[in-house]
Amino acid sequence: MLFxxxxxLTTGMAVFLVAAGLTLIYGVMRILNFAHxxxxxxxxxxxxxxxxxxxxxxxxxxxxxxxxxxxxxLFGLVVQRVVLKRVQDADEHxxxxxxxxxxxxxxxxxxLIWGLEFLSVSPPPGLEGGNMLGPVxxxxxxxxxxxxxxxxxxxxxxxxxxxxxxKMLTAxxxxxxxxxxxxxxxxxxxxVAVGCSFALAGLAGGLLLPNQTLSPVLGDQxxxxxxxxxxxxxxxxxxxxxxxxxxxxxxxxxNAIAFPNIPGVGIYIGLVFFLLVRPNGILGEEQI
Amino acid sequence: xxxxxxxxxxYGTSHILHDVDIHLPDEGRVAVVGRNGVGKSTLxxxxxxxxxxxxxxxxxxxxxxxxxxxxxxxRLGLQLVPEDRRIYQHLTVLENIRMSEFASASGKPxxxxxxxxxxxxxxxxxxxxxxxxxxxxxxxMVAVARAIACRPRVxxxxxxxxxxxxxxxxxxVENVRGICDAEKTSLLLxxxxxxxxxxxxDRVYVIDTGRIAFSGTWDEFDAHPEIKQxxxxx
Ligand SMILES: Nc1ncnc2c1ncn2[C@@H]1O[C@H](COP(=O)(O)OP(=O)(O)OP(=O)(O)O)[C@@H](O)[C@H]1O
Ligand SMILES: [Mg+2]
Numbered sequence: 001m002l003f004x005x006x007x008x009l010t011t012g013m014a015v016f017l018v019a020a021g022l023t024l025i026y027g028v029m030r031i032l033n034f035a036h037x038x039x040x041x042x043x044x045x046x047x048x049x050x051x052x053x054x055x056x057x058x059x060x061x062x063x064x065x066x067x068x069x070x071x072x073x074l075f076g077l078v079v080q081r082v083v084l085k086r087v088q089d090a091d092e093h094x095x096x097x098x099x100x101x102x103x104x105x106x107x108x109x110x111x112l113i114w115g116l117e118f119l120s121v122s123p124p125p126g127l128e129g130g131n132m133l134g135p136v137x138x139x140x141x142x143x144x145x146x147x148x149x150x151x152x153x154x155x156x157x158x159x160x161x162x163x164x165x166x167k168m169l170t171a172x173x174x175x176x177x178x179x180x181x182x183x184x185x186x187x188x189x190x191x192v193a194v195g196c197s198f199a200l201a202g203l204a205g206g207l208l209l210p211n212q213t214l215s216p217v218l219g220d221q222x223x224x225x226x227x228x229x230x231x232x233x234x235x236x237x238x239x240x241x242x243x244x245x246x247x248x249x250x251x252x253x254x255n256a257i258a259f260p261n262i263p264g265v266g267i268y269i270g271l272v273f274f275l276l277v278r279p280n281g282i283l284g285e286e287q288i
Numbered sequence: 289x290x291x292x293x294x295x296x297x298x299y300g301t302s303h304i305l306h307d308v309d310i311h312l313p314d315e316g317r318v319a320v321v322g323r324n325g326v327g328k329s330t331l332x333x334x335x336x337x338x339x340x341x342x343x344x345x346x347x348x349x350x351x352x353x354x355x356x357x358x359x360x361x362x363r364l365g366l367q368l369v370p371e372d373r374r375i376y377q378h379l380t381v382l383e384n385i386r387m388s389e390f391a392s393a394s395g396k397p398x399x400x401x402x403x404x405x406x407x408x409x410x411x412x413x414x415x416x417x418x419x420x421x422x423x424x425x426x427x428x429m430v431a432v433a434r435a436i437a438c439r440p441r442v443x444x445x446x447x448x449x450x451x452x453x454x455x456x457x458x459x460x461v462e463n464v465r466g467i468c469d470a471e472k473t474s475l476l477l478x479x480x481x482x483x484x485x486x487x488x489x490d491r492v493y494v495i496d497t498g499r500i501a502f503s504g505t506w507d508e509f510d511a512h513p514e515i516k517q518x519x520x521x522x
Contacts, residue, residue, distance in 0.1 A: 170378060171376050175376065177338055178370070180338060180359045180362070181338060181368050182359075182362060182387045182391055183359050183362035183391025185390075
């Protein structure tokens with residue numbers, strides 16, 4: 001049982017790491033970014049190229065992930081300038097199609113650079129193996145993922161709720177018109193937000209790399225889970241995404257034990273259930 | 289100061305303003321009055337480039353600013369207090385006011401909280417409250433205070449008296465006149481409250497279904513009672 005819970009939390013926090021950036025960009029720009037998973041994957045590939053298939057140490061992995069976050073964040077700025085900015089005042093459908101196109105291009109480029117074959121990366125020495133917690137075996141890498149997820153959540157909350165820049169970002173997302181009237185350089189703040197969102201995708205890709213099978217479809221798996229998470233949590237809410245990630249993680253874990261022959265169905269049943277009960281998400285009214 | 293010439297404004301395909309000309313002289317105080325839905329707010333938003341699509345020209349001290357985005361106009365020293373106030377609920381009153389520092393015109397220091405409280409004693413007890421926890425009247429005061437905090441050159445007020453108690457409206461007359469005198473701020477006011485408009489401005493434009501129907505001093509306005517009959521009576 002405990003083992004199942006730890007497994008669920010690991011899944012949940014892994015998904016949260018990806019969903020955080022997705023909900024952030026929705027909160028600020030009101031777009032569902034289909035390319036988010038693809039850039040998550042780019043982060044993972046970048047880190048795998050940096051550390052190889054056997055990362056030398058936890059520190060090296062973390063450093064590579066941060067570097068990947070930075071690079072993917074820069075890609076975000078380019079995407080914002082070249083694509084999103086042009087369609088931001090157009091109909092929502094154009095946004096969706098535009099981000100979908102970015103995703104296809106991104107996946108195509110990944111295939112060109114890193115090829116089609118599956119790649120797997122093992123955890124660095126410090127995160128290998130595990131410990132016995134009473135009768136259960138807890139993989140160290142699970143603990144690492146959970147700690148990263150919780151840290152990311154606390155840091156984002158702190159930045160958005162307490163710092164002046166975070167408050168301005170929130171202000172811009174709640175009322176962009178007034179922000180402009182107050183003299184906020186909205187295009188620049190948008191760039192910052194998009195850059196942060198993409199950087200989060202890159203960071204997540206790097207941190208979650210070990211134990212993943214790296215292939216050009218990696219992005220899709222996480223994208224679906226992340227969309228479910230931010231929809232259940234309430235679009236644009238970091239807190240909601242955090243809660244929803246834990247909930248969906250638990251549902252998925254329960255699914256794996258109770259119905260091992262139909263894995264992954266629980267998430268969708270959960271999604272439908274929450275949509276019926278709380279169509280705006282758990283914390284739908286409360287945006288970032 | 290501000291010269292609006294031949295402005296046409298649109299929301300989608302509906303044509304709201306028709307060839308509107310407005311002149312706001314340096315340190316001038318001008319009112320725009322008109323019934324509900326004739327385009328007063330649309331005019332102010334067009335001047336800020338915040339919302340409607342516009343054709344025509346807006347000049348600032350003789351220079352065309354027609355292409356500037358709203359935030360750059362704010363930084364020139366134009367501050368609009370929108371009719372719906374738009375106080376940020378997740379920020380305290382003081383933080384709402386501090387936000388206006390983004391618009392502070394070149395090097396001019398913004399007002400300190402004390403200075404601002406001098407103009408608006410009403411906001412002193414609520415400075416640390418969240419924007420979502422103050423009354424509608426208080427929100428209106430905060431909206432005006434926030435607009436003047438960084439000493440704009442022009443204040444655009446959209447129906448500031450709406451929803452205020454008579455005693456507070458009288459207070460607001462003193463506030464607005466005091467600020468414009470002290471800071472040499474020009475004022476463009478959209479109002480339905482003729483009494484308030486008369487007290488705070490020297491000239492008046494009457495607007496009806498998107499067109500200017502009259503412009504002149506308040507004395508000239510009074511000399512033509514039929515204007516009131518035709519364009520303002522409900
Ligand atoms: N966002 C919008 N989209 C479409 N039409 C709009 C929009 N805002 C205003 N309108 C229309 O434009 C016209 C002018 O509206 P505006 O808000 O400028 O009037 P107003 O003179 O400020 O009225 P009030 O005194 O009620 O505030 C109205 O007919 C209104 O229905
Ligand atoms: Mg109006």
